[in-house]
Amino acid sequence: MNFEKPNIILGIETSCDETAAAVVENGTIIRSSVVATQIEIHKRFGGVVPEVASRHHVEQFTVVCEQAIKEANVEWEDIDAIAVTQGPGLIGALLVGVNGAKALAFAHQKPLVPVHHIAGHIYANRLVNEMKFPLLALIVSGGHTELIYMRSHASYEVIGETRDDAAGEAFDKVARTLDLPYPGGPGIDRLASIGKPNIDFPRAWLEPDSYDFSFSGLKSAVINMVHNAKQKGETISKENIAASFQESVMDVLVAKTMKAAKEYHVEQIIVAGGVSANQGLRQRMEAACHDAGIPLSIPPLKLCTDNAAMIAAAGSIGYLKGDRADLALNGNPSLEIEKFSV
Amino acid sequence: MNILAIDSSNLVMGVAVSTETKVLGEIITNVKKNHSIRLMPAIEQIIRDVDLTLDQIDRIAVAIGPGSYTGVRIGVTIAKTLAWTANKEIVGISSLEALAQNGMHFNGLIVPFFDARRGQVYTGLYQSKDGKVECVQEDRLTMMKDWLGQLKECQESVLFLSNDLDKHVAIIHEILPNSVIGEAVYNNPRPSEIAKLAFTREPSKDVHHVVPSYLRLAEAESKWLEKQVNKE
Numbered sequence: 203m204n205f206e207k208p209n210i211i212l213g214i215e216t217s218c219d220e221t222a223a224a225v226v227e228n229g230t231i232i233r234s235s236v237v238a239t240q241i242e243i244h245k246r247f248g249g250v251v252p253e254v255a256s257r258h259h260v261e262q263f264t265v266v267c268e269q270a271i272k273e274a275n276v277e278w279e280d281i282d283a284i285a286v287t288q289g290p291g292l293i294g295a296l297l298v299g300v301n302g303a304k305a306l307a308f309a310h311q312k313p314l315v316p317v318h319h320i321a322g323h324i325y326a327n328r329l330v331n332e333m334k335f336p337l338l339a340l341i342v343s344g345g346h347t348e349l350i351y352m353r354s355h356a357s358y359e360v361i362g363e364t365r366d367d368a369a370g371e372a373f374d375k376v377a378r379t380l381d382l383p384y385p386g387g388p389g390i391d392r393l394a395s396i397g398k399p400n401i402d403f404p405r406a407w408l409e410p411d412s413y414d415f416s417f418s419g420l421k422s423a424v425i426n427m428v429h430n431a432k433q434k435g436e437t438i439s440k441e442n443i444a445a446s447f448q449e450s451v452m453d454v455l456v457a458k459t460m461k462a463a464k465e466y467h468v469e470q471i472i473v474a475g476g477v478s479a480n481q482g483l484r485q486r487m488e489a490a491c492h493d494a495g496i497p498l499s500i501p502p503l504k505l506c507t508d509n510a511a512m513i514a515a516a517g518s519i520g521y522l523k524g525d526r527a528d529l530a531l532n533g534n535p536s537l538e539i540e541k542f543s544v
Numbered sequence: 545m546n547i548l549a550i551d552s553s554n555l556v557m558g559v560a561v562s563t564e565t566k567v568l569g570e571i572i573t574n575v576k577k578n579h580s581i582r583l584m585p586a587i588e589q590i591i592r593d594v595d596l597t598l599d600q601i602d603r604i605a606v607a608i609g610p611g612s613y614t615g616v617r618i619g620v621t622i623a624k625t626l627a628w629t630a631n632k633e634i635v636g637i638s639s640l641e642a643l644a645q646n647g648m649h650f651n652g653l654i655v656p657f658f659d660a661r662r663g664q665v666y667t668g669l670y671q672s673k674d675g676k677v678e679c680v681q682e683d684r685l686t687m688m689k690d691w692l693g694q695l696k697e698c699q700e701s702v703l704f705l706s707n708d709l710d711k712h713v714a715i716i717h718e719i720l721p722n723s724v725i726g727e728a729v730y731n732n733p734r735p736s737e738i739a740k741l742a743f744t745r746e747p748s749k750d751v752h753h754v755v756p757s758y759l760r761l762a763e764a765e766s767k768w769l770e771k772q773v774n775k776e
């Protein structure tokens with residue numbers, strides 16, 4: 203398959219709480235990337251409220267698209283295809299992007315390329331470093347914790363995933379227990395950097411040959427401990443709890459990733475998704491990859507969190523591979539990435 | 545002027561293309577199917593069926609609610625996006641006002657409504673005057689029981705239009721025994737009526753500012769507001 207053909211893709215992302223549009227050239231060069239984030243709006247609710255998110259998407263959608271086209275300095279005739287996140291995500295939120303993208307595709311008679319959100323997170327790396335195959339991608343975010351093996355472009359094999367909470371979800375819940383604001387990741391990361399990992403929280407290794415994850419036991423252990431201490435009137439070090447919790451999460455993430463990387467003889471390890479902003483994870487992965495002699499790629503922060511440049515980058519591959527949707531395209535909250543595999 | 549009208553705000557999905565003097569085409573369905581899948585293909589089809597292209601559409605009229613949150617958003621998103629990207633004028637029309645047009649020839653008060661669960665309805669009060677159906681009391685979310693009590697005070701004959709009549713017909717008969725219940729043929733909001741209304745309206749100055757009219761806060765928002773009030 204020829205993935206070298208020049209192309210310009212307009213990407214659209216509305217799967218959660220960011221309304222985003224971007225123009226990307228050849229899947230590698232960001233011409234523009236506009237994100238209207240709703241983090242401040244959802245903070246007071248302590249998490250993303252789907253209905254509120256959907257309402258904001260409708261208000262922001264055309265504004266964000268207009269800005270992306272303008273900043274990219276492109277005309278509609280320059281754009282080869284429109285790529286949109288079809289799923290997974292919040293259904294009401296997805297529907298705004300999907301229907302907006304269909305209207306654009308119809309108005310300009312452009313091919314419509316459906317994109318899997320996680321493929322987007324993986325391809326965010328291509329906006330920084332060219333991908334080297336075979337590779338292993340660790341995707342960690344508020345909604346996902348997955349290990350995906352890629353033999354080549356657009357070849358996705360999920361070799362491990364969470365059986366309960368996503369890593370980011372555990373961060374948010376533990377943060378709430380420690381009275382830290384939403385989203386919980388940055389707060390825990392900050393406390394962890396000054397605390398000591400001196401509490402022995404559980405690590406769920408599951409079956410010896412499994413690459414799956416489980417964080418609900420760990421989450422409950424932390425919540426119970428804080429709760430019990432409060433009831434007994436004991437003072438606890440939030441810093442040490444954060445550091446111990448984070449260490450427990452990272453131990454499992456890093457160990458399973460490195461084990462899989464060796465078993466599958468990969469040429470590159472990619473980390474993506476919102477939690478890859480975590481300094482603890484970055485440092486641990488860098489050290490482990492250095493020791494194993496496997497190149498590591500982690501995109502910069504603004505490409506780790508949800509954005510549309512990553513959707514356009516994945517859309518570029520989907521476009522060249524021939525992924526097409528018609529005007530009946532629907533959002534799919536539980537879309538599987540294997541559907542997009544060559 | 546060619547107007548494209550779009551309505552996916554409730555169970556009935558409708559698209560139409562009209563000129564000032566003619567309804568060129570109209571597609572209406574009243575079945576429980578997915579608007580997200582069907583609306584865009586229906587728009588493509590109606591424009592093609594009347595031998596026009598999107599270039600030849602001058603104005604887009606869209607039902608902005610009240611209704612199903614998701615349904616309203618699908619219609620409004622598509623209408624806004626088409627208007628913005630293809631440089632069309634856009635007019636938002638109340639979904640209740642659209643339905644009220646079906647009572648044009650009724651001599652009395654017209655009450656369109658959509659069920660909003662737990663005894664509530666989205667509704668408004670309309671009246672036919674000089675060949676125009678005008679809004680007398682603005683659209684609202686209210687308990688049907690309270691609303692009927694209010695209508696009773698008006699002491700005029702009332703026509704109820706709704707596809708959700710079966711859920712409320714008993715209480716209507718109880719409180720307003722002399723009211724008129726719309727026949728099935730009058731209970732589907734018609735996109736051609738939305739187009740008709742849009743001819744007479746000023747288009748929105750800024751397409752980005754066209755927003756749905758939900759008439760109700762998201763549940764999390766009203767709970768949050770309640771908490772703030774209780775804190776004070």
Ligand SMILES: [Zn+2]
Pocket residue numbers: 319323343475476507508
């Ligand atoms: Zn994401």
